[in-house]
Amino acid sequence: AQTVTQSQPEMSVQEAETVTLSCTYDTSESDYYLFWYKQPPSRQMILVIRQEAYKQQNATENRFSVNFQKAAKSFSLKISDSQLGDAAMYFCAYRSALRGANSKLTFGKGITLSVRP
């Protein structure tokens, strides 16, 4: 079974600075997707970024980028120029690409990010 580990329960960053959130996963599969989701106080889950395992290039979305290390099974999220609106709980998630539409998301425990003004 696949597992996703987020070992840091909380982190804090100064506004306008950069922060990196860590995530490791375990799988025996070669084809899969990795995600970072944001859950603000409203509790609406928002997709931040997605990475396909077959792609060597790290995904980027504006101020958000990932460091995907497939061999190390590591998938960290970097948030640049942090903003107050980035304060939220962030979840790393894994999904197999082999099981089609029924494939389940496996979530990490999440990390609470606070942004200091």
Place this chain on the structure above:
Amino acid sequence: GAVVSQHPSWVICKSGTSVKIECRSLDFQATTMFWYRQFPKQSLMLMATSNEGSKATYEQGVEKDKFLINHASLTLSTLTVTSAHPEDSSFYICSARQTSSYNEQFFGPGTRLTVL
């Protein structure tokens, strides 16, 4: 992006009553929907996966007779908490998967259930 709605957003009920939560994909057809439960400051716990027109697949430890899931159409799934008890109080989130090359998954805003 695609929109998933949930209704109600917040419900309070008495112990022993049943509560139905609706999940709708507003602008796409979802052959697969997922129901999650989340406690404060914790991760999402998958309860069941439902496919349109067939029985839901429940995760281990989730009582099928207590959490009834119906996925009657490509845009609607319902979760009914039967004979609710205070320990069922939680935040319930549905998610719908869009058929595409990525099988993108979109989340509803959640329903807060409080059982008195």
